[in-house]
Amino acid sequence: MFSLLFKRKPPLDEASLLWLFDVFGWSFRNFSPAVFYQQTRLVLPTNEFFPGKVSSVQGMAELVFERVAEYAGMGHWPWQVVEQSHCYRDSGIAPPAGAGQAFPGDRRLMSAGGQALPVVYDMRHVGNPETLIAGFAHRLGQYLGQTAKEPPPGGVDNWPQATEVVAVYLGFGLMFANSAFVFPSGGCGSCNTAAPRDNALSQWDCTYALALFTVLKGISPRLVRAHLKKSLRSYFTRCVADVSSRERLVQRLQGMIDTGEQPVGDQAQA
Numbered sequence: 001m002f003s004l005l006f007k008r009k010p011p012l013d014e015a016s017l018l019w020l021f022d023v024f025g026w027s028f029r030n031f032s033p034a035v036f037y038q039q040t041r042l043v044l045p046t047n048e049f050f051p052g053k054v055s056s057v058q059g060m061a062e063l064v065f066e067r068v069a070e071y072a073g074m075g076h077w078p079w080q081v082v083e084q085s086h087c088y089r090d091s092g093i094a095p096p097a098g099a100g101q102a103f104p105g106d107r108r109l110m111s112a113g114g115q116a117l118p119v120v121y122d123m124r125h126v127g128n129p130e131t132l133i134a135g136f137a138h139r140l141g142q143y144l145g146q147t148a149k150e151p152p153p154g155g156v157d158n159w160p161q162a163t164e165v166v167a168v169y170l171g172f173g174l175m176f177a178n179s180a181f182v183f184p185s186g187g188c189g190s191c192n193t194a195a196p197r198d199n200a201l202s203q204w205d206c207t208y209a210l211a212l213f214t215v216l217k218g219i220s221p222r223l224v225r226a227h228l229k230k231s232l233r234s235y236f237t238r239c240v241a242d243v244s245s246r247e248r249l250v251q252r253l254q255g256m257i258d259t260g261e262q263p264v265g266d267q268a269q270a
Helices: 014-030 033-038 057-071 129-145 156-179 203-217 221-227 230-245 247-258 264-269
Strands: 079-083 117-121
Touching (some): 014 033, 014 203, 014 247, 033 203, 033 247, 057 079, 057 117, 057 129, 057 156, 129 156, 156 203, 156 221, 156 230, 203 221, 203 230, 221 230
Parallel strands (some): 079 117
16 A cells, blocks of 8 residues: 555656657667667757857858767758748658668658658757757658558657657757747747747657666666756656656567567568
8 A cells, every 4th residue: 555655646647657668669670670779869059069169040050060960870861951041841841752771771762753852941040059960860750650550559640759759869958958939938939039949749748758768778867868958957856756656668678679670671671
């Protein structure tokens, strides 16, 4: 009785956190668990990860994106970084028709006619590196998600949320948690002069997904907390504890990693 009385409430509602586990499982099935285990890094918002500086807005955006694509394992794809005012539509939602498989290895997602894939950004985000990085990572997650052979958990209606989790899976969870827009406690967001990132997941969802990434990769939570905004640090600790307590779910995902299970796309081509 006492164990039930003092049991801590989960950081998220059960359906939401189980969905996050499901999206990681979907990612392992459709992309490469071997790449996740052997190559994917926790990307930190530091000068070590994003060195260099250029004077122009476009040049800075291209410099940051080059690093993002490299850490995502997608630097060999053909890209074109485009400021949103020069683009008639949001081209990051899906790759052009006729795109093929691309992750990992030397296969490339090529647009029709061999043209570069557009990656659209908001020039106002260049002054806020974590927001810019999260936006770029989400676009890569959207493109990568289009190579999957099955819809994400919950179906295509969950596409924006699922592809944000894919970006966390690619190593960019810190930027997503830190840059998720939160309305000021005093009222609406009109008094916030910084351009917010359009996020489909809350900061709580992003932080739980980051905790799941941390546990699966065996990363020290202390390292993550050092780069997480202060308001989320204690919550992140709760998330790590909750993820670690779900041994069967964690072991199921770790089993997909350890066995080197091929992604669905590779199986389809075998």
